[in-house]
Amino acid sequence: MIDVPSPYLLFLGDAPDALAAKMAVASHRFRPERTIGQLRLEGCAVDLGVPDRTPDEAAARGARALVLGVVRAGGRLSAAWVPTLVAALDAGLDVVAGMHDRLADEPEVAAAAARHGRRLVDLRHSPWTPVVGTGEKRSGRRLLTVGTDCSVGKMFTALHLTDALRARGVDATFRATGQTGILIAGEGIAVDAVPADFLSGAAEALSPAAAPDHWDVIEGQGSLFHPSFAGVSLGLLHGSQPDALVLCHEPTREHLRGLPHRPIPTLSECVAVHLASARRTNPEARLLGVSVNTAALDEAGAREALADVSEETGLPAVDPARTGVDALLERLR
Amino acid sequence: MIDVPSPYLLFLGDAPDALAAKMAVASHRFRPERTIGQLRLEGCAVDLGVPDRTPDEAAARGARALVLGVVRAGGRLSAAWVPTLVAALDAGLDVVAGMHDRLADEPEVAAAAARHGRRLVDLRHSPWTPVVGTGEKRSGRRLLTVGTDCSVGKMFTALHLTDALRARGVDATFRATGQTGILIAGEGIAVDAVPADFLSGAAEALSPAAAPDHWDVIEGQGSLFHPSFAGVSLGLLHGSQPDALVLCHEPTREHLRGLPHRPIPTLSECVAVHLASARRTNPEARLLGVSVNTAALDEAGAREALADVSEETGLPAVDPARTGVDALLERLR
Numbered sequence: 267m268i269d270v271p272s273p274y275l276l277f278l279g280d281a282p283d284a285l286a287a288k289m290a291v292a293s294h295r296f297r298p299e300r301t302i303g304q305l306r307l308e309g310c311a312v313d314l315g316v317p318d319r320t321p322d323e324a325a326a327r328g329a330r331a332l333v334l335g336v337v338r339a340g341g342r343l344s345a346a347w348v349p350t351l352v353a354a355l356d357a358g359l360d361v362v363a364g365m366h367d368r369l370a371d372e373p374e375v376a377a378a379a380a381r382h383g384r385r386l387v388d389l390r391h392s393p394w395t396p397v398v399g400t401g402e403k404r405s406g407r408r409l410l411t412v413g414t415d416c417s418v419g420k421m422f423t424a425l426h427l428t429d430a431l432r433a434r435g436v437d438a439t440f441r442a443t444g445q446t447g448i449l450i451a452g453e454g455i456a457v458d459a460v461p462a463d464f465l466s467g468a469a470e471a472l473s474p475a476a477a478p479d480h481w482d483v484i485e486g487q488g489s490l491f492h493p494s495f496a497g498v499s500l501g502l503l504h505g506s507q508p509d510a511l512v513l514c515h516e517p518t519r520e521h522l523r524g525l526p527h528r529p530i531p532t533l534s535e536c537v538a539v540h541l542a543s544a545r546r547t548n549p550e551a552r553l554l555g556v557s558v559n560t561a562a563l564d565e566a567g568a569r570e571a572l573a574d575v576s577e578e579t580g581l582p583a584v585d586p587a588r589t590g591v592d593a594l595l596e597r598l599r
Numbered sequence: 600m601i602d603v604p605s606p607y608l609l610f611l612g613d614a615p616d617a618l619a620a621k622m623a624v625a626s627h628r629f630r631p632e633r634t635i636g637q638l639r640l641e642g643c644a645v646d647l648g649v650p651d652r653t654p655d656e657a658a659a660r661g662a663r664a665l666v667l668g669v670v671r672a673g674g675r676l677s678a679a680w681v682p683t684l685v686a687a688l689d690a691g692l693d694v695v696a697g698m699h700d701r702l703a704d705e706p707e708v709a710a711a712a713a714r715h716g717r718r719l720v721d722l723r724h725s726p727w728t729p730v731v732g733t734g735e736k737r738s739g740r741r742l743l744t745v746g747t748d749c750s751v752g753k754m755f756t757a758l759h760l761t762d763a764l765r766a767r768g769v770d771a772t773f774r775a776t777g778q779t780g781i782l783i784a785g786e787g788i789a790v791d792a793v794p795a796d797f798l799s800g801a802a803e804a805l806s807p808a809a810a811p812d813h814w815d816v817i818e819g820q821g822s823l824f825h826p827s828f829a830g831v832s833l834g835l836l837h838g839s840q841p842d843a844l845v846l847c848h849e850p851t852r853e854h855l856r857g858l859p860h861r862p863i864p865t866l867s868e869c870v871a872v873h874l875a876s877a878r879r880t881n882p883e884a885r886l887l888g889v890s891v892n893t894a895a896l897d898e899a900g901a902r903e904a905l906a907d908v909s910e911e912t913g914l915p916a917v918d919p920a921r922t923g924v925d926a927l928l929e930r931l932r
Contacts, residue, residue: 339731340729340730340731340796340797341796366729366794366796396673396699397673398672398673398827398828399826399827400826400827400857400858401826401827401858401861457795458794458795458796459794459795459796460794460795461699461791461792461793461794461795462790462791462792462793462794462795462798462830462831462834463673463674463699463791463792463828463831464673465795465830465831466826466827466828466829466830467827490833491879493732493733493734493799493837493838493879493880494731494732494733494734494799494800495731495796495799496799496833496834496837496879497795497798497799497830497831497832497833497834497835497837498795498796498798498830498834499830500823500829500830500833501795501829501830501831502830504826504829504830505826524733525733525734528734539875542872546824546826546829547826
């Protein structure tokens with residue numbers, strides 16, 4: 267387990283949209299008891315609906331850390347964030363981040379942490395010793411969420427599936443593969459930060475051999491169809507050896523995230539390519555259905571989107587936030 | 600360019616077979632003028648056919664470095680090699696390696712290098728600042744070698760194709776993506792060592808925009824079908840945006856390298872999956888033919904293997920070492 271100090275102040279920085287502040291938004295959604303306020307810079311377009319607080323105010327209310335809940339492309343630290351991180355350390359808080367850059371590599375931040383004896387926690391850099399994947403079969407069962415695109419709800423769906431399995435009395439563990447999931451779960455491996463040679467090895471380590479009726483519910487990353495991240499997605503898919511896949515989809519997306527000229531692949535292509543790839547390490551892999559993120563639609567639009575997806579794929583379609591995930595889990599019997 | 604000091608002494612360590620000493624074998628094959636001898640430990644099963652020399656003997660004959668030409672799984676340093684590396688530094692040589700581990704992380708090696716003011720060169724860790732791939736189209740033409748398995752001749756084929764293109768007056772550049780290719784070419788990025796998020800970004804940086812009639816010949820890595828390394832292969836494929844693919848194959852291989860229970864995929868499956876994956880970032884991608892490594896066969900067996908491959912795929916089949924690669928390049932016209 268990673269010892270994430272909480273409660274914490276969520277730093278949203280200058281996030282232009284909720285996806286840029288995904289780490290803060292998801293932490294507050296799934297672990298609201300840990301939020302002691304938000305801290306936003308000028309230009310921030312996100313509001314968690316909690317009080318804005320300075321590091322000193324948060325510390326006075328019992329905060330133990332500031333969590334850097336905003337990302338930039340490439341997992342880089344923004345110079346604009348440094349004064350806030352230093353102020354947090356000056357206020358006696360630890361700092362938690364999920365970047366590719368390490369907090370201690372920023373001299374001002376490292377100096378402030380040393381000055382106050384505070385911890386710098388880099389969630390994306392797991393204390394895991396890299397090994398190459400073997401593709402060897404492991405006991406226990408595994409479910410992996412995969413996506414038609416990046417940022418379509420793979421972590422969200424995996425968390426809901428884990429809760430729903432447990433509610434049915436199934437022994438299930440959420441397996442975090444990214445910084446936000448690790449913040450929520452307190453453990454995991456950020457697979458996009460491991461040297462590429464060890465991708466499937468990381469996925470194998472993340473869901474080790476388990477009891478035959480235990481389910482690991484593994485958070486997917488990226489998309490097999492996204493030219494920026496498909497390598498990560500394939501290594502995770504092979505190493506996870508999933509018995510079951512759930513395809514996640516955002517029906518209002520007009521193109522791949524960040525790539526205006528790249529269309530979203532068709533659902534039937536997604537189903538076929540994911541099953542073919544998964545069956546290379548688990549010939550029994552099957553797709554339970556589609557988790558559709560209908561947050562951008564009204565109730566009628568959502569119902570229509572779910573019906574369309576179900577008709578196109580011949581599989582159950584759910585939105586965890588509207589319908590729950592029972593229709594997917596029924597197919598596990 | 601990476602300044603690789605040469606000539607050098609090739610350290611084969613305790614390599615159990617030629618593939619384990621691939622870096623030394625390939626360096627001597629493609630850059631024999633740089634070899635000043637070999638250094639082998641007890642149990643080494645490889646012989647380059649050059650004099651065995653100690654570091655002192657090599658230094659006396661003008662060697663400038665010892666090249667660690669043997670690999671262990673996972674790119675780790677073996678404790679058994681450390682005394683030789685220290686002896687090389689004591690003899691006034693630099694040390695060049697291509698591991699995931701960094702030479703300077705081994706205290707005895709770091710101390711010896713500091714003591715003598717010698718350089719430690721880690722070919723697998725390129726001085727490239729990671730960026731996420733964009734999938735944006737670049738000018739110039741690109742050829743990528745891909746494989747039915749690992750270690751089937753992708754680098755070897757790419758080097759031969761580069762030479763053959765140049766012999767035809769085509770402006771062509773070999774693009775190294777692994778430590779051995781980087782040793783030979785003096786530049787490149789070891790894509791399996793970059794954080795996985797930056798895989799396709801590394802591939803994009805490696806073959807930047809170029810003149811419309813310039814060819815980059817990119818060394819493939821791993822195999823889309825190998826459960827240990829497929830993520831690396833897919834990220835490299837997407838980022839390379841190849842106009843042309845050459846599929847490399849070893850016809851006597853009975854299973855995927857290192858994985859006794861995993862069969863080699865069929866050639867037709869390989870062709871189909873590679874083309875479908877490549878066309879996600881370059882809709883014009885096509886497969887020129889198959890490069891068959893017939894080193895394990897006699898002349899009649901090799902001829903038969905090439906005929907079989909050609910019949911199965913409907914494409915030209917060559918062995919660069921026996922037939923040259925002209926039959927592939929004819930298809931570029």
